Amino acid sequence: MQMTGAEAVVRALELEGVNIIFGYPGGAVTHIYDAFSRSKIHHVLVRNEQAAAHGASGYARATGKVGVCISTSGPGATNMITGIATAYMDSIPIVAITGQVPLSMVGRDVFQEADITGATEPFTKYSYLVKNPEDLPRIFKEAFYIASTGRPGPVLIDIPKDIAMAPLDFEYPDEVNLRGYKPTYRGHPGQVKRMVKAIEESRRPLICVGGGAVSSDATAEIMELAERIKAPVASTLMGIGAFPGDHRLSLGFLGQHGIYAANRAVEEADLLILLGARMGDRATGKTQEFAQRAKVIHVDIDPAEIGKNIGVNIPIVGDIKTTLGELLKKDIDRHDWGWLSTVRAWKQKHEGVGDCLKGLNPMEVIKKLSGMVPENTVLVTDVGQHQIWAGRYYKTRKPRGFLTSGGLGTMGYGLPAALGAKLGRRDSEVVLIIGDGGLQMNLAELATLVQEGAGVKIMILNNGYLGMVREIQEEIHEARYYQTRMEGNPDFIKLAQAYGIKGFRVESQERIEWGIRKLLNWDGPIIGEFVIDPTANVIPILGGKDDEAHIRGIG
Amino acid sequence: MMKHILGVLVENHPGVLSKVSGLFSRRGFNIYSLAVGMTEDATVSRITIVVEGDSYIVEQVTKQLNKLIDVIKVSDIGNDSVTRELALIKVKANPKTRHEIVEIINIFRAQVVDITKNHLTVEITGDSEKITALEDMLKDYGIEEMVRTGAIAINRGKRMLKYGDKNKGGHENGNNVL
Numbered sequence: 107m108q109m110t111g112a113e114a115v116v117r118a119l120e121l122e123g124v125n126i127i128f129g130y131p132g133g134a135v136t137h138i139y140d141a142f143s144r145s146k147i148h149h150v151l152v153r154n155e156q157a158a159a160h161g162a163s164g165y166a167r168a169t170g171k172v173g174v175c176i177s178t179s180g181p182g183a184t185n186m187i188t189g190i191a192t193a194y195m196d197s198i199p200i201v202a203i204t205g206q207v208p209l210s211m212v213g214r215d216v217f218q219e220a221d222i223t224g225a226t227e228p229f230t231k232y233s234y235l236v237k238n239p240e241d242l243p244r245i246f247k248e249a250f251y252i253a254s255t256g257r258p259g260p261v262l263i264d265i266p267k268d269i270a271m272a273p274l275d276f277e278y279p280d281e282v283n284l285r286g287y288k289p290t291y292r293g294h295p296g297q298v299k300r301m302v303k304a305i306e307e308s309r310r311p312l313i314c315v316g317g318g319a320v321s322s323d324a325t326a327e328i329m330e331l332a333e334r335i336k337a338p339v340a341s342t343l344m345g346i347g348a349f350p351g352d353h354r355l356s357l358g359f360l361g362q363h364g365i366y367a368a369n370r371a372v373e374e375a376d377l378l379i380l381l382g383a384r385m386g387d388r389a390t391g392k393t394q395e396f397a398q399r400a401k402v403i404h405v406d407i408d409p410a411e412i413g414k415n416i417g418v419n420i421p422i423v424g425d426i427k428t429t430l431g432e433l434l435k436k437d438i439d440r441h442d443w444g445w446l447s448t449v450r451a452w453k454q455k456h457e458g459v460g461d462c463l464k465g466l467n468p469m470e471v472i473k474k475l476s477g478m479v480p481e482n483t484v485l486v487t488d489v490g491q492h493q494i495w496a497g498r499y500y501k502t503r504k505p506r507g508f509l510t511s512g513g514l515g516t517m518g519y520g521l522p523a524a525l526g527a528k529l530g531r532r533d534s535e536v537v538l539i540i541g542d543g544g545l546q547m548n549l550a551e552l553a554t555l556v557q558e559g560a561g562v563k564i565m566i567l568n569n570g571y572l573g574m575v576r577e578i579q580e581e582i583h584e585a586r587y588y589q590t591r592m593e594g595n596p597d598f599i600k601l602a603q604a605y606g607i608k609g610f611r612v613e614s615q616e617r618i619e620w621g622i623r624k625l626l627n628w629d630g631p632i633i634g635e636f637v638i639d640p641t642a643n644v645i646p647i648l649g650g651k652d653d654e655a656h657i658r659g660i661g
Numbered sequence: 662m663m664k665h666i667l668g669v670l671v672e673n674h675p676g677v678l679s680k681v682s683g684l685f686s687r688r689g690f691n692i693y694s695l696a697v698g699m700t701e702d703a704t705v706s707r708i709t710i711v712v713e714g715d716s717y718i719v720e721q722v723t724k725q726l727n728k729l730i731d732v733i734k735v736s737d738i739g740n741d742s743v744t745r746e747l748a749l750i751k752v753k754a755n756p757k758t759r760h761e762i763v764e765i766i767n768i769f770r771a772q773v774v775d776i777t778k779n780h781l782t783v784e785i786t787g788d789s790e791k792i793t794a795l796e797d798m799l800k801d802y803g804i805e806e807m808v809r810t811g812a813i814a815i816n817r818g819k820r821m822l823k824y825g826d827k828n829k830g831g832h833e834n835g836n837n838v839l
Contacts, residue, residue, distance in 0.1 A: 227680065228687050232730045235676075252730060285824060286672060286733040410724035 107277075111239040112137035112270040115203065116145045118246035121278050124174050126529055128152055128161035128522075132178020133218060134205025137270040150529065150558060153550035155182045157522035159189020159260075160548070162200045164526030166193070167509045168484050168534075170323065172254050173526065176203040180218030183264075184225065188516060190260045191229035195513025196344060197317055199258035201249050202230075208268040209237060223264050231259030236266065239274040251282040256289030257408040258321055289407060293424030293432060300420050301379075301403050302436050308377035308401070310445045311337040314360065316389075317344030317512065318382015318406060319426050325349065325505045327430035328381065334434070336442040337379070338449045340368035342389045343497050344512040345382070351501035357449065361389040363494040363644055367452035372397050374448075380404040380418075382426045384411045386513065405429050459495065465639035468492065468567050471618055472499040475537070475565065478622050483507060483535040484527045486562075488520030488544030491573040494644045496539050518547030521564075525551060528560040535563065535626065542568040542595055552605045555631045563625040564633045566598055569640040577643050602633040609633040662713045664693060666744065666814045668822045669708040669726055670733040673699070677731045681708060684729065690714065690722050694746075694811030705733065705824060709813045736822045744814040747784070748792045749774070753803035754781040762802055769795045780805065788812075 109117065115138050119127070126148045131139045142149055152158045155177040162173030173193075177186050183204040193200050206212065207219045212235075223233040232252050234245050242265075249261040305311060313332055319325075325348055332339050332355050339349045340357045349356055358365035360372055372378065378400040383389065390396040393416050403420040404412045412421040422429060459469045472495050479485075485500055486509045487493040493510055502508040509527055511519040524538040545566055555562055576590040602609030608628060612621035612635070625634045671677045678697060685692050693711040700707045712722055719737065726735045738744075754762050755778075762781055766773060771785035785795050789812060796807065816822065 223676070224679070227683055284730060287730045408728070410721070410728050414721065414724075 107275070108273060109276050110137065110141070110270065111236075111242055111265065111272050111274060112141040114239070114242040114274055114276050115246070115265065115270070116141040116147065117276060118243055118278065119147060119174060120145060122172070122246065122250045124172070126150065126165065127174040127176055128158040128165070128526065129176035130155045130158055130178070130182060132182045132205060134179035134207060134267045135176060135270070137267065138176070138203070138205070138265070150525075150554065152522065152554050154548065155185035156188050156518070157525070157548055157551045157554065159186045159200065159202060160192065160516075160519050160522035161526035161529075162202070163189060163193040163196075163198045164486065164509060164523030165530040166198050166200055166526075167196075167523070168506055168527035168536075169530040170321070170506065171530070172250055173198070173200040174203070175200060178205045178218065179207055179222070180220045182218075183222040184220050187226055187229065188518075189522075190226055190262065192511050192514045192516040192519055193260045194229040194231070196511065197258050197321060198260070199253040200260045201253050202260055202262045204262065204264045205270070206235065206264045206266040209266040210268065212266065223262060226262050229260065230262045231257075233262040233264065235264045236269050239269050239272040242269070242274065243276055243278045247279045248282050248284065252284070252287065256287070257318070290409075290423045291407070291425040291428045293405060293422040293429035295432070297420060297422045298429065298433050298436075301422065301433060302438050304377055304401055304403060304420060305335050305379075305438055305440060308440070309443055310375045311335055311377040311379065311440070312371050312375035312400070313337045313339045313379045313381065314341065314372070314383050315339060315345035315348040315381045316342045316383025316385075319345055319348035320382075320505050322382060322407070322426040323505065324381070324427040324430060327427055327434060329353070330434055331430055335438060335440045336446055338371055338446065340364075340371060342383045342385075342512070343510060346497060346508040346510075347502040347505045350503045352503055355446075357453065359497050362391055363388070363498070365498060366455045366457060367449060370452045371449055373399070375400045378402045380406070381430075382406055385415045387415075390416060457498070459642040459644070460639070462639040462642050464641060465569070465637050466612070466615060466618065468495050468636075468638045468642050469499050470615070471565075471567065471622075471636050471638070472496055472539070474618050475539075475622050476500040478619070478626060479537060480535055483537060484509060484531060486510070486520055486524040486527055486536065486538045488538075488540040489515045489517045490541045490544060491569075491577065491642070491644050492539050492541050492567045495567075517544045520544055521548050521551045522554070524562045524564075525555055525558065525560050528562050529558060536561070537563045537565060537625070539565045539567060541573060542566060542570060542592055542598070543572045545598075546595075552602075552607060552631075556605050556607060559630065561628070561630045561632075563628065564631070565625060566633060566635045567638050568595075568598070568635050569638050569642070570595060571640050573640070573642075574644065576640070577645070580643070581645070598633060598635045607631050607633055609635070611635045611637065613637045662715065665712050665714070665719045666738040666742070666812060667710045667712060667719075667723065667726070668736045668738050668814060669710060670700070670735075670822060670824055671706050671708060672731040672733065673704050673706045674731055677706070678708070680729055680731060681710075681726065684725055685722075688721070688725060690718060696811035696813050698813075702824070707822070709738075709811065711812050733824045734822060738814045738816060738822070741818070741820070742814050742816045744788045744812050745786050746789055746792055746810055746812050747786045748796070748807060748809040750783045750785070750796065750799060750804060751806040752781050752783060752799045753779060753805060755779060758802055762799070765795070765798050771795060
């Protein structure tokens with residue numbers, strides 16, 4: 107079928123089943139936008155291109171589908187980089203489309219030209235600069251395939267303006283043939299056998315789930331495994347939700363800011379089963395001291411992650427769901443020799459954030475929220491203290507129910523990601539927990555919420571500080587606070603009103619439940635500002651401090 | 662530290678070389694040398710990379726290279742292989758020294774490819790050590806200019822670095838080589 111490059115872009119997206127894209131127009135993409143105007147694909151006009159990429163990423167995380175974002179050339183494209191890098195670090199499937207100056211002008215530093223394939227090289231799974239309009243169908247087919255298979259990740263397609271205007275004969279390929287890209291889904295049967303043996307021989311097995319367990323949709327298999335082999339389950343920050351947080355075998359999240367029981371279990375375990383967790387530095391602390399007593403089984407679809415950060419005894423390259431499916435067909439049963447009751451005792455350890463005399467206790471707020479939200483709620487966080495508190499004290503019960511920028515730690519991610527999540531799952535409650543700092547980073551996206559009628563429930567934990575840095579200044583720099591006090595914060599209630607959003611403030615403990623109920627019962631976007639004690643810290647004040655010293659290593 | 666020679670088959674696309682070399686700088690791997698060219702299959706280029714590092718580094722390099730979608734195959738070319746570099750050396754040579762220099766060159770089985778009243782230009786192929794040895798010998802006469810390629814390497818005998826099922830497309834020499 108004859109059409110223009112721009113029409114081919116839209117047609118390809120339709121054929122990939124895309125019904126929503128996040129973007130911002132500009133000179134190099136007007137032809138593509140003109141083609142969108144005649145399509146059923148819903149375009150979400152964000153206020154900054156960074157939010158387009160975060161929006162697509164939030165959408166992808168909440169739905170499991172590929173998120174799509176688009177921007178113009180030059181600054182539009184460079185603005186998206188932070189969102190693309192955020193998605194890359196968390197292995198989130200997005201396809202980013204950028205306009206480019208006409209091919210004949212590329213390389214001459216013309217107006218709004220940026221080498222975006224070059225600039226995003228370290229943050230994309232793959233990228234294309236389209237040089238021939240006839241390549242568009244194949245490139246789109248490959249891009250969606252690459253983004254969503256194997257270890258998922260962002261793919262960028264840079265489309266010069268003259269390519270968008272050029273005619274082509276559109277024929278969409280049925281399949282992809284990339285000889286350099288053949289992800290392994292099924293774990294090697296010999297290795298799976300070794301895994302069975304290691305499990306049977308273990309006395310203190312521990313399962314640790316990461317983001318790969320979420321993207322592989324392996325919750326049912328992990329649950330069956332944990333119950334059959336009587337192993338407690340810890341999670342990395344990205345793995346939260348892969349195993350229900352309220353399950354009796356759940357230990358919560360481990361690592362530098364993790365839960366005592368989870369870290370203690372890592373220390374004592376004699377078998378550590380890592381499922382789709384890349385064991386980054388925040389999860390392990392000093393790797394020389396990590397899980398010293400344990401034999402390590404690592405299942406991951408990305409062979410490059412196995413053995414990268416910690417030593418592994420039984421490496422298994424494969425998809426979690428597929429590989430555990432094979433494992434569970436075998437006769438594996440273990441008798442528990444008291445390991446579970448030992449672990450259960452560790453779970454009783456009291457942990458907190460300090461006394462909180464100068465404002466609300468954030469732990470209490472989050473625990474109450476956790477107890478009041480419906481089961482299929484999507485909790486989105488920004489980055490900072492509230493993110494860690496949410497990770498520690500909120501019990502995520504469903505996979506894809508906890509969205510956070512785990513790898514890159516991108517402040518400003520929360521609001522646009524929550525927008526994307528809500529637009530992908532209109533029927534689910536989407537709650538955003540965010541600090542006063544992070545909200546102001548992509549504040550303009552409040553307008554996008556209003557424009558889309560996206561009922562994101564925004565809980566600001568306002569301490570008037572960049573709290574995480576403040577805490578580091580307190581711990582490491584002898585409380586010399588510098589550039590962390592947020593002078594000039596706006597009145598968030600009036601700000602909400604200016605956008606036509608309902609806003610309210612909670613300052614007393616008795617009103618916490620009232621405030622949460624108000625957030626949850628409201629139909630449409632709403633902001634609840636919870637004024638918390640600025641001295642509340644992430645590092646548990648009561649107990650566990652010495653025990654956790656070796657995994658903290660802040661900095 | 663040990664030197665390892667990696668043979669890397671890649672798609673013959675523009676931009677692939679920058680993806681491969683970018684990976685090395687980004688991940689802090691040291692490249693000792695890198696050479697690239699076409700193969701018997703016009704759609705495939707072959708990069709020979711000499712890396713320095715222990716087995717952990719080589720494993721990481723190999724895995725990260727394999728992760729690149731344009732990389733078709735990576736192989737650690739072991740000792741049972743033929744390795745060659747090429748160097749062109751322009752050395753000072755007057756009528757008095759010329760004869761001596763040519764003798765040295767003959768011993769190395771190198772060739773004179775250009776001659777003037779005051780210079781000889783020598784072409785030599787061989788492994789790294791051989792070229793360095795000739796360079797050392799010629800130093801005394803005064804090396805004015807030298808250019809060296811990176812190593813290329815091929816396994817001896819049956820062992821091959823090949824991608825199976827592909828043999829299409831005609832050669833377009835020089836076109837689109839990365």
